[in-house]
Amino acid sequence: MEKLMVYPYSKAYEPYVSNAEVLGEYMVTALVSPRGWGYEGDIIVDGQGNRYMVSADFTEKLDDCTCVWFVADDRRKIPKELLREKLQEAVKHGKKILYTRYGDDYCEEMKQLIPTELYIEKKMKLETVLNLSKDRTYNIDTPIIVVAGLGQDTDKLAVQFILMQKLRGKGYTAILISSRQDGDWKGVYGMPEFVFDHSVGETEKIIKLNHYVKQIEISEKPDVLLVGVPGAVLPLDGINHNEFGILAYEISFAVPCDAAVICMPYQSLFNGDYSQLAEDMQKRFGFSVAGIHMAAVVQDAQEFYAERKLSYVSIEQKVVDRKVSEICDDSVWNIRSERGAEKAVSQLIDILSD
Amino acid sequence: MGEKFQPFIHLLDIPYGKYVFDVNKSSAIKVPDAVYAYLKDMTNEPDAEVREYLEDLRARGYLKEKHVKVSEHPVTEYYHSFLKNNLGQLTLQVTQGCNLKCEYCAYSGNYFNREHTNKAMSFETAKKAIDYFISHARDSSHFAISFYGGEPLLEFGLIKQCVAYADSRAEGREVSYNFTTNGTLLTEEKYDYLVEHNFAVLVSLDGPQEVHDRHRIFAGSTVGSFQKMSDNVKMLRRKYPNYFAEMVSFNTVIDPAYPIKAICDFTDTDEWISGSNILSTVINDVQAKEKNHYSETFLEEYEYEKFKVLLWKVGRLEKKDISPLMRKHFTGIKQMAAFFERTEQNELPDKGHRGGPCIPGVRKLFVDVDGRLFPCERVSETSEVACIGHIDSGIDEKKALQLLNIERITSEECRNCWAYAMCSTCFMYAEDKGKLSRDKQLMECQSNRMQADKQIKDYLVLRELGYSGELDS
Numbered sequence: 034m035e036k037l038m039v040y041p042y043s044k045a046y047e048p049y050v051s052n053a054e055v056l057g058e059y060m061v062t063a064l065v066s067p068r069g070w071g072y073e074g075d076i077i078v079d080g081q082g083n084r085y086m087v088s089a090d091f092t093e094k095l096d097d098c099t100c101v102w103f104v105a106d107d108r109r110k111i112p113k114e115l116l117r118e119k120l121q122e123a124v125k126h127g128k129k130i131l132y133t134r135y136g137d138d139y140c141e142e143m144k145q146l147i148p149t150e151l152y153i154e155k156k157m158k159l160e161t162v163l164n165l166s167k168d169r170t171y172n173i174d175t176p177i178i179v180v181a182g183l184g185q186d187t188d189k190l191a192v193q194f195i196l197m198q199k200l201r202g203k204g205y206t207a208i209l210i211s212s213r214q215d216g217d218w219k220g221v222y223g224m225p226e227f228v229f230d231h232s233v234g235e236t237e238k239i240i241k242l243n244h245y246v247k248q249i250e251i252s253e254k255p256d257v258l259l260v261g262v263p264g265a266v267l268p269l270d271g272i273n274h275n276e277f278g279i280l281a282y283e284i285s286f287a288v289p290c291d292a293a294v295i296c297m298p299y300q301s302l303f304n305g306d307y308s309q310l311a312e313d314m315q316k317r318f319g320f321s322v323a324g325i326h327m328a329a330v331v332q333d334a335q336e337f338y339a340e341r342k343l344s345y346v347s348i349e350q351k352v353v354d355r356k357v358s359e360i361c362d363d364s365v366w367n368i369r370s371e372r373g374a375e376k377a378v379s380q381l382i383d384i385l386s387d
Numbered sequence: 388m389g390e391k392f393q394p395f396i397h398l399l400d401i402p403y404g405k406y407v408f409d410v411n412k413s414s415a416i417k418v419p420d421a422v423y424a425y426l427k428d429m430t431n432e433p434d435a436e437v438r439e440y441l442e443d444l445r446a447r448g449y450l451k452e453k454h455v456k457v458s459e460h461p462v463t464e465y466y467h468s469f470l471k472n473n474l475g476q477l478t479l480q481v482t483q484g485c486n487l488k489c490e491y492c493a494y495s496g497n498y499f500n501r502e503h504t505n506k507a508m509s510f511e512t513a514k515k516a517i518d519y520f521i522s523h524a525r526d527s528s529h530f531a532i533s534f535y536g537g538e539p540l541l542e543f544g545l546i547k548q549c550v551a552y553a554d555s556r557a558e559g560r561e562v563s564y565n566f567t568t569n570g571t572l573l574t575e576e577k578y579d580y581l582v583e584h585n586f587a588v589l590v591s592l593d594g595p596q597e598v599h600d601r602h603r604i605f606a607g608s609t610v611g612s613f614q615k616m617s618d619n620v621k622m623l624r625r626k627y628p629n630y631f632a633e634m635v636s637f638n639t640v641i642d643p644a645y646p647i648k649a650i651c652d653f654t655d656t657d658e659w660i661s662g663s664n665i666l667s668t669v670i671n672d673v674q675a676k677e678k679n680h681y682s683e684t685f686l687e688e689y690e691y692e693k694f695k696v697l698l699w700k701v702g703r704l705e706k707k708d709i710s711p712l713m714r715k716h717f718t719g720i721k722q723m724a725a726f727f728e729r730t731e732q733n734e735l736p737d738k739g740h741r742g743g744p745c746i747p748g749v750r751k752l753f754v755d756v757d758g759r760l761f762p763c764e765r766v767s768e769t770s771e772v773a774c775i776g777h778i779d780s781g782i783d784e785k786k787a788l789q790l791l792n793i794e795r796i797t798s799e800e801c802r803n804c805w806a807y808a809m810c811s812t813c814f815m816y817a818e819d820k821g822k823l824s825r826d827k828q829l830m831e832c833q834s835n836r837m838q839a840d841k842q843i844k845d846y847l848v849l850r851e852l853g854y855s856g857e858l859d860s
Binding site for chain 1: 461462464465467468469472473521522523524525526528530556557558559560561562725729730736738745746750857860
């Protein structure tokens with residue numbers, strides 16, 4: 034069993050701690066966050082009730098681990114020099130390195146600092162069981178639940194993990210192709226790099242992703258596949274365009290969608306009517322919306338009006354719980370609550386069983 | 388169209404046509420003269436054509452009668468989380484002392500505010516404030532520390548300690564530092580430090596020497612500060628031209644008792660400030676014991692200069708024709724453009740709050756020398772109502788929420804005001820001898836509405852002439 038430190042830890046990686054079994058032979062022993070990020074002292078509890086306190090002391094926590102996982106959170110930039118310093122320190126202490134900051138411009142430069150014997154490639158070598166033709170897509174027969182978001186930071190990954198675990202708990206073989214590039218774990222595959230690679234043509238990207246999913250289907254033989262959509266699905270305006278939901282569009286051609294869960298930020302004026310959104314999702318992507326997850330984040334309106342920049346602020350779960358119970362609609366959930374997760378999963382099972 | 392039909396609108400007549408500002412839709416639409424005339428008095432029955440036009444507008448969601456029913460700022464229900472996660476700027480009052488004695492200064496004794504003292508912030512207090520900032524900024528995309536006085540450079544040693552401490556504690560974040568200075572204490576040693584830490588510096592400069600020295604004199608003397616300040620600033624520009632161009636800007640406080648042309652000419656032509664970013668404000672008289680005196684010449688020249696800015700925005704003048712002092716005098720109209728060019732809303736919410744107040748303790752937090760907390764540095768430090776906590780005990784959420792929901796003291800008037808979303812007054816305007824005064828707040832309403840009316844009209848005229856806020860960003 035490898036003892037794992039997650040660095041630089043942020044809320045975005047909480048799903049891996051809460052669902053530690055997906056990490057397989059890795060056991061989280063330390064969560065370290067740069068002191069300036071404000072997470073120091075936070076307590077994270079995993080599914081078994083184990084408690085982890087977030088530390089800001091990288092050096093001290095190195096003693097508790099055999100492997101450091103360098104992770105990326107799109108919302109939080111870390112100075113390159115600080116990252117390099119920590120990477121070199123971990124290497125100097127002979128720790129194994131998992132490096133999944135694929136989105137950084139300097140990713141390759143950092144990987145060069147890792148000696149081969151310490152570098153861990155966390156990508157599954159999918160066996161090519163079929164000789165797939167490069168110019169066509171294939172049918173995916175397994176039911177697929179798509180998890181997409183109206184904004185970044187709307188709990189997408191947490192929702193994907195919770196749904197996967199709940200489905201597994203009900204005896205289904207649920208496999209997740211997550212919205213992020215965090216490597217491949219037990220029953221969890223990262224969104225492949227080529228999806229984000231601007232040098233890969235759109236048609237090629239769609240076909241390759243279809244093949245990727247097809248191979249997972251063949252090798253894992255799941256009862257249900259969950260697919261996370263990176264980024265946000267709709268532009269908010271010309272400035273906050275969320276890349277116009279292009280990835281969602283491409284994914285919608287690569288894989289069919291039997292049911293979609295849309296994650297949205299908390300809105301105090303939301304009355305539960307998402308019919309317009311559902312129609313949009315159906316028309317644009319062919320996503321049939323099964324329900325809405327309301328995340329405990331809210332758009333910072335003052336920031337938006339002052340600078341036209343979209344940003345989110347975390348709020349308390351109880352505010353969302355209150356709203357969800359006020360709306361009282363079977364398809365509006367807070368999936369982070371036990372009750373919400375149960376409701377969502379039973380609804381999804383009903384839809385997929387039809 | 389019954390007798391009781393009372394759409395929530397405001398009518399605007401500009402040389403290019405008649406407009407209806409629809410409060411529910413947050414939108415201004417051009418209407419035919421006959422429709423405008425009917426909406427203006429609504430006593431007689433509209434003729435068939437007008438009726439049809441109005442029906443069409445109503446079918447498109449305009450002319451609703453709805454008003455906000457309950458005064459509550461939308462952030463109220465999650466204010467606690469905003470406080471905990473979203474602080475973006477910390478302003479440290481490192482000293483209450485100043486080496487100048489400017490009579491328009493908020494601390495000169497001419498305002499209902501504290502006066503200059505020789506008190507300085509202790510490093511212990513500063514450290515607590517910086518720690519508070521770090522632990523309350525998790526979701527904030529900004530992370531700025533401002534040093535404020537008096538004259539902050541009187542406590543340059545403390546500033547250096549604070550920067551060293553913040554840099555060590557805020558690992559993983561880029562901290563931006565800034566301060567406003569009278570410029571008289573800048574030295575070569577300080578230049579190097581400011582450049583090394585990429586400080587944004589705002590230098591107070593009121594105009595040419597004869598204007599600047601009118602108010603900005605050294606304490607305990609009648610000697611003006613212009614010469615000293617300009618020598619220092621020129622030296623900084625010579626030594627670090629690139630830094631100067633990027634990080635140094637000027638703030639001009641305009642005394643409306645005097646003509647403005649001399650200031651405009653100076654900022655336009657004087658070599659050592661040419662190309663610099665210049666902000667300007669008229670002397671603030673919100674908490675002043677005496678209100679500003681506006682000379683006739685000033686008003687004439689000021690309005691003329693502002694008019695030139697409008698002509699520049701529609702391409703009738705060039706940028707070079709506009710005094711740098713006035714180029715920023717477009718913020719209000721730009722905000723108006725942003726307001727009208729964003730997506731329309733369907734109607735006002737049931738619960739809402741007028742424009743104006745910031746979210747106390749969230750976008751910025753001001754800490755005075757004693758560790759008392761205020762929403763910003765512009766409020767009166769002697770006001771009991773403005774003090775929202777102490778660095779040892781944190782923010783008193785109950786008090787802060789009262790400031791956030793300032794509309795509640797004038798709830799009915801606000802909810803019936805067409806300029807609801809455009810109001811620009813915070814609790815500062817209602818503060819009277821340490822309490823929130825409904826009467827004092829209401830005294831601001833007329834001028835606020837007049838300003839909103841003028842800004843909408845200016846914007847609509849510009850729009851008619853081809854101006855687009857989107858293209859002007």
